Amino acid sequence: MANLDAIFHSLADTTRRAVLARLALGPASVSELAAAHTMALPSFLKHLRVLEDSALIETTKSGRVRTCRLRPEAARLAEDWLGQQRRLWEARLDQLDAFLAQQPTDEGRCDEE
Template sequence: MANLDSIFHGLADPTRRAVIAQLARGPAAVSELAAPHRMALPSFLKHLKVLEAGGWIESGKAGRIRTCRLRPEAAKAAEDWLGRQRSLWEARLDRLDSFLETLNDIGETDDA
């Protein structure tokens, strides 16, 4: 499995995100994946290499056709990391909220 840097690098470009979205509907040939994008095939293939390095896709060749498929493990790793970050920030925000409520209670006591 690729590391998180490679996984998020795969998501860092709109072309690569579009490829991931297209592959979420099922495997596709490289030519099908490249068709909606206005770039030369060698440039598009660089995007596929980034996605493969990030663990987002795998490809195989049958005859002259190279087909790509999505690997859900990369999404799971990204989701797990984001979930841990969400929990961390929610805890921090809860502590901040408690602190602000304490300050508010102190201010109300001083006004009385």
């Protein structure tokens, strides 16, 4: 099960976001994903582990090839949370807008002293 904190932790890193962007195009082997990054394979594998732990990706092994796939259902959890936050702030801003619209204006005032 995806955990919202783990998802946002995963998304906080440039390398992991790049992996997710690549996997949005389709499954890829670990070696294919790692080739796009200038880091040692063990370091890259740690990034994949974080993505797996957050349930954003899944890996399968066939022979000696480990393939990664995107799990979009986990990203939906973050998308739903962000949507709730957007609706909350839009409502608050609408209330502020309505409040400010009710305030008297200073149209006749001269700001020069």
